[in-house]
Amino acid sequence: MKLDLTLRRAGAFALASFLAGTAPAALMAQTPADTLVIGDAIDDIVSIDPHEAFEFSGTDLINNTYDTLVELDPTQRGVLVPGLAESWEVAEDGVTYTFKMRPGVTFASGNPVRAEDAAFSLQRVVKLNKTPAFILTQFGFTPENVEEMITFDGDTVTFKTDQPYAPSFVYNCLTAAVGAIVDKETVMANEVNGDMGNEWLKSNTAGTGAYVLLSYKPSDSYILEAREGHWRGDAKLKRVFMRHIPEGATNRLLLERGDIDVSREVTSVDIEGMEGNADIRVETDLAGYIYYISANQKNEALANPKVLEAMRWAIDYQGMTESFLQGEQTVHQAFLPRGYLGAIEETPYALDIEKAKALLEESGVELPLNISMSVRNSQNRTDMAQSVQNTFAQAGINLTLSIGEGAEVLGEYRARQHDLTLQSWGPDYPDPHTNASTFVINGDNSDEAQLTGSLAWRNAYDPGELMTMTQAAVMERDTDKRRAMYEDIQRQHRDTSPFIMMFQENNRTAMRSNISNFYTGGTVDSVTYWLTEK
């Protein structure tokens, strides 16, 4: 794979330089006028059952074929709007939520959407207990109690949580793909061996979304068709044709020839090469992925606060985003991605070798400090690691890079066997608790506890007071206060924790210039096809 990557880069680069001097001479191909043709890598899809899917491409498809009770406005960052529920409220007790269903909505099958379908869907998530189920089960639902906790009556659904959580936390979680409402009658008619229609929903859809799935071939393509008379207003384009095109240079050629309308798989080299082509426009928005380096606190030298601080000053954040990460990453130094409630944008740390040297002197550790850092074998990560290795060396830290396959590096990380590790993290649902919980909360710092899902535990990080603050923030019912709490937690975490936050990833979408209103969903939501025009 390493060789493949190098070859690909070399090929793409040469191709870009070659293309710079030429212009396609032949006539442009045309995509069908009523169809949006997209090139993307969709081989990450494991399932398109909305209560099982947890991959980007799968949730993109689900966002357009299903609706949730509460939604995020695709055109505005993080604003909640009514979905299949026209209104909702939380009772004085802080644990009882009531959703009033929007009348007159039908599923693709023609069945009316009832409160019963909504209650069934949320119960189904908990009973199936697939990967994304935790987004709902964290409110205290279990397969045993869920029928009592989530109930319906007439046109309302009632939802009881085990503790009085921040309402914004509950609503944000319901906007995730796992909150999709499915057609109970259709799904149960296709049940096999008590799977609640899980097998059937891996190749069919049964929702209320703007589109219906016509065909799906894994790692190849899917076709969606717009529904007529959709409650939100009809989709602008009748069909969406998604093609699995994993290679950047191939995407670029297809886009330039007009054989696809949108590409979500173009690289920096391709984008650079397309500059000056009036037929192509590139849109950039932020994605949810955060890149960070973390230090195992079981290593005595790395538990030294001065050493950690020295390392924060010994990384050339700007230098990287201005060179090999140009356009791909933005400097970001807090655990919440921009776009989340409570996210902060300040970046106080910058490369300062003298300061780092002084801090290392003060720390009292033996210099030069010899440590290793594990890195996944991918181009941008190894590039980042080499830059860090270089600047660390100038400050007096000899960094050995240990480069391995993803699962290998992850295995070592989960076993707390690393010194430093360069990693990325993407949020699981559109609420700040998703990252706060993993970067801060560590219920038991012993090796035996095996809290491998927590990044704090993996680094043997004892968060002290920050943990109490994080637990309070997820309960805060005043959203403005809640925001301020996260801002405070992140600043302290940034300056004291063993996590060195570096970058937030960018989403880059290249499209033909006649395409408008293509919303990727940014950091908090999935892509929206129904507003796109051409």
Add this chain to the structure above:
Amino acid sequence: MTAAPDAPAPPAGRLSGLPRVLRLIGGTALSLAITLLGLLLVTFIIGRVVPIDPVLAIVGERATTAQYEATRLALGLDEPMWKQFAIYVGNAVQGDLGQSLRTKREVSEDIIRYFPATLELATIATLFGVLVGVPAGVLAATRPGTWVDQIVRIVGLMGYSMPVFWLGLLALLVFYGILGWVGGPGRLDAGFSMMFELDVEQRTGMILIDTALAGEWAMFRNAISHIILPSAVLGYTSMAYISRMTRSFMMNELGQEYITTARVKGMPEWRVVWVHALKNVMVPLITVIALSYAYLLEGSVLTETIFAWPGLGSYITDALFAADMPAVLGGTVVVGVVFVTLNMASDLLYRLVDPRAR
């Protein structure tokens, strides 16, 4: 994937009493079984010793220790390795290749989906390789040292040494991007592709055959314009190999005494070369062609990636990197069967071409 070793000959003593056809079939079945078992064993062991944890590859970043353990047990990874292998082989014999860990689909269904695309591409690529490679090799052999020979040599050398990724991108850029002579990456244009998915009955999974059977000739032509470039790029490599081998077999053959005799008798030179010599060259050449065909049938990851061609190569490679052993083993079985079958087919062809082998 490595090439299967040539099938061992069946023990003549025990089977010699049976009719020839039965002997042939019995011997083939035996060699198929031994080859596959060996292949599976090696793949299985490699899959277990690589430092990639298959459980982690499935459960991912977020999993708790309890989820991790549950998955490990569900996969039967707590059993001793020999037992895991025995269970796998037992199921495989009954046609159950297991579920892909990554996609959670049946491996056999996945392979049925990906293999036709590879088969279609590899067949046309091999046709290209043979139709160009054999005449080129003959021409070079009959005119050694001339400019014809030099050109065949240089073109062949380029086929060997140019990375297929680079060649593919360049071909795409020139013939699709700039000249617009052929269809782009993918098996059909977007519009046709949707029609194919929705309106055409997919009997074989091979677009050229399915569209022809459905009488969709516009779509058929479009499919040809899409397959021409990737098959030429793939076929180029086998063409290089075939033309070099043809040249050397032919040079050898043309030095034989019967050729001199034929020439002395006044037989036209074209007949000497294209009929008498070529007929004898065909015998070793069949093996060369069959092996290069088998090689292409494994699927070429790079070509598939550039041409957005949903084939077996990408499937097996993706599975390998995800430590998805059922998918890797399933792919290995298919490649193994392909090798043994083609070996058998070339053996049969031998008998047709060479009377001494009958």
